[in-house]
Amino acid sequence: MTDLAIAATGLRKSYADKTVLDGIDLTVPEGTIFSLLGPNGAGKTTAVKILSTLITADAGDIRIGGHNPATDPQAVRAAIGVTGQFSAVDGLITGEENMLLMADLHHLSKQEGRRVAAELLERFDLTEAAKKPASTYSGGMKRRLDIAMTLVGDPRIIFLDEPTTGLDPRSRHNMWQIIRELVSDGVTVFLTTQYLEEADELADRIAVLNDGKIAAQGTAEELKRLIPGGHVRLRFTDPAAYQSAVSALLEVTRDDEALALQISSDGSQRDLRSLLDRLDAAGIEADELTVHTPDLDDVFFALTGPANIPSQPKEAVR
Ligand SMILES: Nc1ncnc2c1ncn2[C@@H]1O[C@H](COP(=O)(O)OP(=O)(O)O)[C@@H](O)[C@H]1O
Numbered sequence: 001m002t003d004l005a006i007a008a009t010g011l012r013k014s015y016a017d018k019t020v021l022d023g024i025d026l027t028v029p030e031g032t033i034f035s036l037l038g039p040n041g042a043g044k045t046t047a048v049k050i051l052s053t054l055i056t057a058d059a060g061d062i063r064i065g066g067h068n069p070a071t072d073p074q075a076v077r078a079a080i081g082v083t084g085q086f087s088a089v090d091g092l093i094t095g096e097e098n099m100l101l102m103a104d105l106h107h108l109s110k111q112e113g114r115r116v117a118a119e120l121l122e123r124f125d126l127t128e129a130a131k132k133p134a135s136t137y138s139g140g141m142k143r144r145l146d147i148a149m150t151l152v153g154d155p156r157i158i159f160l161d162e163p164t165t166g167l168d169p170r171s172r173h174n175m176w177q178i179i180r181e182l183v184s185d186g187v188t189v190f191l192t193t194q195y196l197e198e199a200d201e202l203a204d205r206i207a208v209l210n211d212g213k214i215a216a217q218g219t220a221e222e223l224k225r226l227i228p229g230g231h232v233r234l235r236f237t238d239p240a241a242y243q244s245a246v247s248a249l250l251e252v253t254r255d256d257e258a259l260a261l262q263i264s265s266d267g268s269q270r271d272l273r274s275l276l277d278r279l280d281a282a283g284i285e286a287d288e289l290t291v292h293t294p295d296l297d298d299v300f301f302a303l304t305g306p307a308n309i310p311s312q313p314k315e316a317v318r
């Protein structure tokens with residue numbers, strides 16, 4: 001079993017009479033990307049602040065890199081880096097000066113600080129802009145500088161609170177690449193996002209936060225299987241084979257023109273096996289069989305939408 005970088009059980013936090021986190025459990029194995037997904041106001045930043053010792057929870061048990069923030073916040077702080085939702089970059093000074101300030105905060109020697117700053121500026125493609133005031137940087141450059149500053153202390157666990165909100169598509173993809181590289185170095189990333197695509201793209205595991213609770217948790221594929229909309233599609237070239245399949249199978253959606261049938265399925269191994277057994281028993285041989293899982297948008301709306309409006313399943317496979 002892998003060690004857990006982050007483990008939290010029964011996390012609670014209220015402001016006045018507003019319950020923001022209503023008893024949530026989270027576990028993040030070392031060296032993986034975990035995404036906390038939720039709409040605006042769901043409590044993502046609150047969760048990050050609690051896990052990173054910036055605020056305390058009303059209740060719950062937390063271990064970050066094995067340390068308890070309630071009893072040993074210093075050990076937690078030494079193990080983590082936090083890039084907040086709102087930039088920590090000081091626009092009045094240069095990118096390099098921002099980096100050196102962080103090096104000072106981490107008590108690096110002048111020489112070591114210069115070395116680490118130069119290395120990280122280079123790594124995040126900021127060497128050219130290093131001597132310019134950070135206020136002149138684009139949104140993407142500021143986020144890169146923000147992450148570079150977070151990495152000065154060489155943290156093993158990094159919290160990124162909505163790192164790509166407001167970035168253009170190119171900068172967003174750039175940030176995804178940076179996050180992947182962090183993880184390939186063995187760092188654990190706790191990422192919050194409002195973008196399903198981002199969680200789907202990056203995260204090993206995703207938790208959907210809604211109404212103070214974790215509405216669902218799992219891999220993107222597991223989450224997609226949770227909601228209806230998944231189906232298996234059988235396509236035939238021989239009209240006679242199609243007709244006999246229609247009569248043999250109950251509860252199918254037919255597409256007579258395409259000679260195709262849809263059978264609802266959660267896409268799980270067990271469900272597929274039972275479907276294949278039924279097809280074999282009825283002597284049905286389709287020319288094409290495809291499994292369609294709903295995408296994360298379907299999951300998100302099903303779990304967080306106030307009206308729970310079922311959406312059309314999107315075609316994942318053709
Ligand atoms: N310091 C605070 N005092 C009162 N309410 C707060 C405070 N911080 C956050 N909240 C409320 O808690 C809820 C969750 O906020 P937040 O964690 O920032 O959500 P998210 O990051 O998912 O958008 C919101 O309704 C917000 O208004």
Ligand SMILES: [Mg+2]
Binds near residue numbers: 044045046161162
């Ligand atoms: Mg937030």
